[in-house]
Amino acid sequence: MAENPAYPVGLRLTGRRVVVLGGGQVAQRRLPALIAAGADIHLVSPEATPSVEAMADAGEITWHRRGYAEGDLATAWYALIATSDTDANTRASAEAEAHRVWCVRSDDADAATAWTPATGSSEGVTVAVLTTEARGRDPRHTAAIRDAVVEGLRDGTLVAPHHRTRTPGVALVGGGPGDPDLITVRGRRLLAEADVVIADRLGPRDLLAELPPHVEVIDAAKIPYGRFMAQEAINDALIEHARRGKSVVRLKGGDPYVFGRGMEELQALAEAGIPCTVVPGISSSISVPGAAGIPVTHRGVAHEFTVVSGHVAPDDERSLVDWPSLAKLTGTLVVLMGVDKIGRIAETLVANGKSPDTPVALVQEGTTAAQRRVDATLATVADTVVAQDVKPPAVIVIGEVVGVGPRGTV
Numbered sequence: 001m002a003e004n005p006a007y008p009v010g011l012r013l014t015g016r017r018v019v020v021l022g023g024g025q026v027a028q029r030r031l032p033a034l035i036a037a038g039a040d041i042h043l044v045s046p047e048a049t050p051s052v053e054a055m056a057d058a059g060e061i062t063w064h065r066r067g068y069a070e071g072d073l074a075t076a077w078y079a080l081i082a083t084s085d086t087d088a089n090t091r092a093s094a095e096a097e098a099h100r101v102w103c104v105r106s107d108d109a110d111a112a113t114a115w116t117p118a119t120g121s122s123e124g125v126t127v128a129v130l131t132t133e134a135r136g137r138d139p140r141h142t143a144a145i146r147d148a149v150v151e152g153l154r155d156g157t158l159v160a161p162h163h164r165t166r167t168p169g170v171a172l173v174g175g176g177p178g179d180p181d182l183i184t185v186r187g188r189r190l191l192a193e194a195d196v197v198i199a200d201r202l203g204p205r206d207l208l209a210e211l212p213p214h215v216e217v218i219d220a221a222k223i224p225y226g227r228f229m230a231q232e233a234i235n236d237a238l239i240e241h242a243r244r245g246k247s248v249v250r251l252k253g254g255d256p257y258v259f260g261r262g263m264e265e266l267q268a269l270a271e272a273g274i275p276c277t278v279v280p281g282i283s284s285s286i287s288v289p290g291a292a293g294i295p296v297t298h299r300g301v302a303h304e305f306t307v308v309s310g311h312v313a314p315d316d317e318r319s320l321v322d323w324p325s326l327a328k329l330t331g332t333l334v335v336l337m338g339v340d341k342i343g344r345i346a347e348t349l350v351a352n353g354k355s356p357d358t359p360v361a362l363v364q365e366g367t368t369a370a371q372r373r374v375d376a377t378l379a380t381v382a383d384t385v386v387a388q389d390v391k392p393p394a395v396i397v398i399g400e401v402v403g404v405g406p407r408g409t410v
C-alpha cells in the first residue's frame with residue numbers, strides 16, 4: 001500500500017514550549033531556526049557542543065543538564081529527539097505520542113510524527129522542501145533542491161514576479177571589482193529585477209550580457225552631457241527613468257562610497273524625492289591586491305592600511321591628501337586612480353622619508369581575465385610603469401606586504 005504523504009505546515013512557535021533532547025550536532029543545526037521562531041526552547045542533555053552551550057549562555061535556550069526523564073515532553077508543543085541513546089529516544093517518542101506532541105526523531109524517520117524539511121529563505125519567503133514518503137527520504141537531494149530554489153531567487157535566475165506593485169526608484173549597487181561572482185547576492189537580485197541599468201566602465205560588465213532583452217542598459221560614460229558636468233547628466237538620467245516608474249539600477253565598480261560618487265547621486269535623488277537604496281560592494285582597494293596575492297595587512301608587517309586617491313599629483317593645489325604624513329606611516333598605502341601620477345607620488349614619498357627600496361605592486365584589471373601584476377620599488381616604479389606599459393585601471397600597493405605572499409600561486 002502506498003504511504004500517505006506528509007502534510008506540510010508552518011508552525012508558529014513564538015513563546016511555545018519546544019523540547020530538544022540531545023545537545024549534539026543535530027541540535028546545533030536545528031536550534032538557530034527554533035530560536036529565530038521565538039520558541040521557548042528547553043534542551044535536555046547532559047552535554048552539549050560549544051555552539052549549543054553558547055546559545056544557553058546567551059539565554060536563547062534553557063539547558064537542563066541531565067538525561068531524558070519521563071514527563072519532559074508532557075507540556076511541549078513540539079519535540080526534537082536527537083540523543084545517541086536509542087532506548088531513550090524510543091521512550092521519549094512514545095511519551096510524545098501519548099501527549100500528542102509532534103515529534104522529530106533524528107535516528108528513525110519512520111518512527112517520527114514530524115519531519116524537518118530542508119529550508120532556506122529569500123526576500124521574506126521561506127522555501128521548505130520535504131520528501132513525500134519516509135522510504136524515499138534523501139536529505140541531500142532535498143537540500144540540493146532547496147539550494148537551487150533559494151540561490152535562483154537570490155541571484156534572479158529563477159524569476160518569480162512580485163504581484164504587489166514594485167516601488168519605482170533607484171538602487172546604487174556596488175558591483176565589486178569586475179569578476180561577476182564578486183557582486184553581492186542583493187546586488188545581483190536587484191540587477192535581475194531592473195528595468196533600466198546605468199553602468200560604469202568598471203565593475204562586473206559581464207553581468208550585463210545576461211540581462212533579458214527588455215532591460216535598457218545605458219553606458220554611463222556615453223550619456224551626453226552638453227552644458228552639464230558628466231555627473232549631473234548621470235544624476236538627471238537616474239531621476240528621469242525613476243520618474244517614468246522604472247526600477248533603475250546604477251551599477252558601479254567596487255563600493256559606491258569608495259571614490260564612487262555614490263553620495264552625490266544619493267543626494268541628487270533625495271532632492272528629487274526619488275527613493276534610493278544603496279547596496280555595498282567589494283572595493284577594489286582590498287580585493288584587487290588580494291586577487292594578486294597581496295594582503296593589505298599582515299601580522300608583524302602592517303597594522304594599518306590607508307586608501308588614497310592618486311588622481312591629482314601631490315603638488316596639485318586640488319589635492320586633499322597629506323602625502324608628507326603618509327610617508328611617515330609604517331603600514332600599507334593603497335593608491336587608486338594613480339597610474340598616471342605614480343612617478344610624482346613615489347618622488348614625494350621618498351622626499352618625505354620613505355625608503356626608495358619600499359616594494360610597490362601595480363595590479364591592473366584585477367579579478368578579470370586580463371589581470372596582471374607588475375612589481376617595482378619606489379625608486380623604480382616610474383620607469384617600470386612606462387617600460388611595462390601599465391594602464392588604468394590599476395590598484396597600486398606600496399609597502400612591505402607586497403613581498404609577504406608566495407609568488408607564483410596567483
Ligand SMILES: C[S@@+](CC[C@H](N)C(=O)[O-])C[C@H]1O[C@@H](n2cnc3c(N)ncnc32)[C@H](O)[C@@H]1O
Nearest residue numbers: 254255258260283284336337365366393394395
Ligand atoms: C573611480 S575609482 C572607483 C573605485 C571603486 N568604487 C571601488 O571601490 O573599487 C576607480 C579606480 O579603482 C581602481 N579599480 C577599480 N576596479 C579595478 C580593477 N578591477 N582592477 C584594478 N583597479 C581597479 C582603479 O584604481 C581605478 O582607477
